[in-house]
Amino acid sequence: MRTLYRFHGGIHPEEHKLESSEAPARRAPLPKKLILPLHQHIGNGAKVAVQVGDKVLKGQMLASAQGMISAAIHAPTSGSVTAIAQHPVPHPSGLDGLCIHLESDGEDRWIERAALDFRAMPKPELLDRLRDAGIVGLGGATFPTHVKYGLPSGQRIDTLVINGAECEPWITTDDRLMREHADGIVRGIEVLRHLSGAGEVLVGIEDNKPQAITAMRAACAGSDIEVVAVPTLYPSGGEKQLIRILTGKEVPSGGRPTNIGVACNNVATAYAIHRFVDHGEPMISRLVTVTGNVRTPMNVEVLIGTPLTEVVECAEALPGTTGYILGGPMMGLEVDDLHLPAVKSTNCIIAKSAQLFPPPPPAMPCIRCTRCAQVCPADLQPQELHWFSKAKNFGKTQEYHLFDCIECGACAYVCPSHIPLVQYFRFAKSEIWQREHEQQAAEIARERHEFRMFRQEREKQEKAERLAQKEKAAQAAKPAVATPLPVAAAANADPDDTLQMRVDADIARANMQLRIDAAAARAKEQAAAAQPKNIDALTPQQQAEIAEIEARRAKLREIASDAGADDEPPKQI
Amino acid sequence: MISALWVMIGISLVLGAVLGYSAIRFKVEGNPLVEKIDAVLPQTQCGQCGYPGCKPYAEAIAKGEADINLCPPGGEEGIHKLAELLGVEFKPFGEGKGPRAKAVAFIDENTCIGCTLCLQACPVDAIVGAAKQMHTIVASECTGCELCVEPCPVDCISMQAIPEDISTWKWPYPVFAIAPVRNNPQKAEAS
Known part of the structure; x- marks a missing residue:
């Protein structure tokens, strides 16, 4: 028996888990229209890789990762891209974000899928593949998984913690996932273990989910993955809290778990990795709990981008619904209106009623x-x-x-x-x-x-x-003209020449030249004051380029004026 | 008596030497207060304070020549910070001198004639261009100082407000409606 530790504090809110945890997860019907926000993860938004009108297949990459911390977005079903435009997204601000609008063709046709031999692959390549598969942490923060394991040299991971605690009330997605797909989760854990190089793997599950614990223990039988039942106490599913419970180690203030040699991932993330590595499926769907003031609370497998109204329809919202909570009641986001798409972080929709959630x-x-x-x-x-x-x-x-x-x-x-x-x-x-x-x-x-x-x-x-140099030269030359004995000065100005005759002639010429130069410099300065002088002395090649650009611009202007006449709206990208 | 005098003279010589040495060794170049004031200013270099940049304004404040409420881009918070730093009273902005919404300059490409006048005006080199070539603003470096608007001979530069989007959105300050407390009739009866 493993010694468990305690974190400070914690509370026991009403669980409300049984409502939705007992029915098997169902698949939501294929939506007609999907909306895929480009920013579904922590870090930079993804970069659009398709154009309006493109036909895409299920699992095709629509937007690629951009910058260090980012992840790709994929088509959850086959269809065509109808727009790349602003749309409300699940965000506390209620503001719009840039989204890819996809109209499904109903065929749900996959791209070519292939399993990955992750053990034969160099680690950096495997991380890149995870990034391109859009794998992000499904525990709530949607932190791109590949970033977690791209450790700076010198850092080592000893313990891999898999988070199945699911401490927030009402939510039961991880519970259902562990009961139904324990084998898949264990496959995903193997990939994570390979990535982290951890010697010890601990799966922490709150003891209010006995069936999930049994299923996971059965799936882990014969391996050295240890499934640990942890006492039910909110928020034991917090990354730092679960690490504290299982290992007794405390993540330093302002630090990350990797600082103390621990990596932590959610069970749903492990399952998503299994879908990608063993089936070639990128992250395009997830489980969502629909509960609260609904007729049949349940878990639904939802394609990313499905309008939330359609997700709630699966469970039928009852009259008296006053609003919705996305996520749990403790940390979730309250919204009045469900015209939002499901995103990678959507784990739960709770229909509020005055009875269940009286106003504070x-x-x-x-x-x-x-x-x-x-x-x-x-x-x-x-x-x-x-x-x-x-x-x-x-x-x-x-x-x-x-x-x-x-x-x-x-x-x-x-x-x-x-x-x-x-x-x-x-x-x-x-x-x-x-x-x-x-x-x-x-x-x-x-x-x-x-x-x-x-x-x-x-x-x-x-x-x-x-x-000053010019002045000096001028002064060196001037006395040669003015004084009757120019030899010394001339010798100064032009020491190489020793012939008197040539010296005199040179002095006269130099004087004239100086005056001309001064005038030219003055003129040039005046010109420079009005316009800088960086377009003289162009090579013929540069001139040709300029001419070409001018021609192109003229053409563009012509097209623009034509387009304006046609009254065609500009493409939005 | 004599030995006491010698001791005092000795001590004063030693201490004097230490003070003299440290005055040379730890000499501070420039006025450190200017640096501190400059660090509080928003560095837009806009000249709205009447000085040709943030550093000259900081110098003027340090000398006591300028007021602390002349910097609109710094906002009221900037004034509060300056007041705290200098140990003076907060002073509100003058009439119509308050901060404006954040904006960046935008060049209308169809109108720009490539005169380079705005390039010379930009205090942070945030405009790219060359003579008779179209100019453009590097929006990420633009401080919104508006110094390029005036010199443009064809009025092709406009200031565009930065719209609030998800990346710039902030959690608002929690505000709650205060509900009037009604007298509880039962309680009133009981008492």
């Missing part, structure tokens, strides 16, 4: 009872953080380790004054991020401005030096 009582002043500090799983002082966030004293919030807050909502849950503490913390965090961003921008602007001043100063100096 009005917030009252903090009485500093410190119950929030007693339950905080990150061992913070939420009452202080609230105080400083409210006063917009952001420096102090950082001193009190605001960025170690995992926004689990335990503090707000126990608050007797019903203060929405997490909202204050989110406000403070985004305010601090923006300030840092502005500070960086100011730093860059300062550097650029200083370099510009330096450059101008240098140019001025160079000009002054040129003028």
Whole structure:
């Protein structure tokens, strides 16, 4: 029996899991229209790789990863791209994001799929394949999986923690997945173990899911993967909390689990990796719990991009529904309107009713009872953080380790004054991020401005030096004309020539030349003041290029004016 | 008596030597206050304060020649920071001098004649172009100072507000409606 550790605090909210956990997962009907946001993961949004009107097959890449932290997006079914345009996306702002609109042709035709021999593959290549398969963490944060395992040299992973805790109330997707696809999950874990090189693999499952524990234990029989039942306590499914429970190690403040030799992945991520490695299927679908005020709460396998209204229809929302929660009641996102697509992070839709989710009582002043500090799983002082966030004293919030807050909502849950503490913390965090961003921008602007001043100063100096040299030459030449004894000066100006006659002639010529030069320089300077001089002295090749560009622009203008006449709307990309 | 004097003289010589040495060894070039003020300013180099850039404004503040409420891009928060740094009272912006919404310059490519005047005006070299070639703004480096708008002879530069999108969105400050407390009739009866 493994010794388990405790994390600080934690709460026991009502579970509400049985409603949806007992029925087998169903597949949602194929939607007619899918909307695929380009930004479904942490990091940079994906880069569009198709054009409007393209016919695509199921599993074809629609947008590729862009930059270090990013992942690809794929077509969840076959069909044609009808638009690449803004559409509301599941985001707390309620704003629109750029999405690929896909109309399905109903055939659901796959691209060619092939299993991957991941053991024979070099690790960097396997990571690239995961990125191109759009594999991101399905535990909630949607952190691209390949980034987690692209470790800097010198870092080693000893323990791989697989997260099946699923501590948030109402949600049962991981429970269902473990019960129905334990073998697939174990296959995925093997890939993760290969990637991490970890010696020890621990699967943590809360003890309120006995069937899932049994199924996983059966699937892991004969291997050295250990399935551990952990006590039910919210938020034991938090990455740092689960690592603490299973290994006793604490992730340092501001650090990542890899800093202490641990990697953590969700069971659903492991299953998605298995679908890709063994079946060649990229991440195009996921399980979603539909529960709350619905007739038949259940888990549905949903294609990414399916409108959420269609997902809820599977379970039939009952009258009296006042709104929806995307995710769980503790950390989820409240929306009034479901005209949003399912994305990789959508794990649950809860239909709210006044009975199930009565509106919160009005917030009252903090009485500093410190119950929030007693339950905080990150061992913070939420009452202080609230105080400083409210006063917009952001420096102090950082001193009190605001960025170690995992926004689990335990503090707000126990608050007797019903203060929405997490909202204050989110406000403070985004305010601090923006300030840092502005500070960086100011730093860059300062550097650029200083370099510009330096450059101008240098140019001025160079000009002054040129003028001084000319002056010197002129002064060296002048006395030769003015004085009756020009020999010495001329010898200075032109020491190589020793012949008197030639010297005199040269002096006269040099004098004339100097005057001409001065006039030319003056004229040139005047011209330069009006227009810089970087288009003289062009090679014939450059001139030809310019002519070509001009011709192209003329043509474009012609086309533009024609198009304007046709009144054709411009393509949106 | 004499020995006491000698001791005092000795001590004063030693301490004087230490002070003199450290004055030379740890000499601070320039005014460190200017650097601190400059770090608070937003570095747009826009000249809206009446000084030709953020550094000259910082120098003017340090000398006590300029007020702390002359920098609109810094916003009220900038004034608060300066007030805190200098230990003076907060001073609001003058009439109609407040900060404007963030914007970047935009060049209308059809109108641009390639005169390079805006290039010379840009304090952060955020405009790319050459004589008789179309110019364009490097939007990521543009500080929104508007110094390029004035010199353009064909008025092809406009300031475009940066719209709020998902990447720039911020969590709002939590605001709650205050509900009036109604007298509870039962309680009133009981008492």
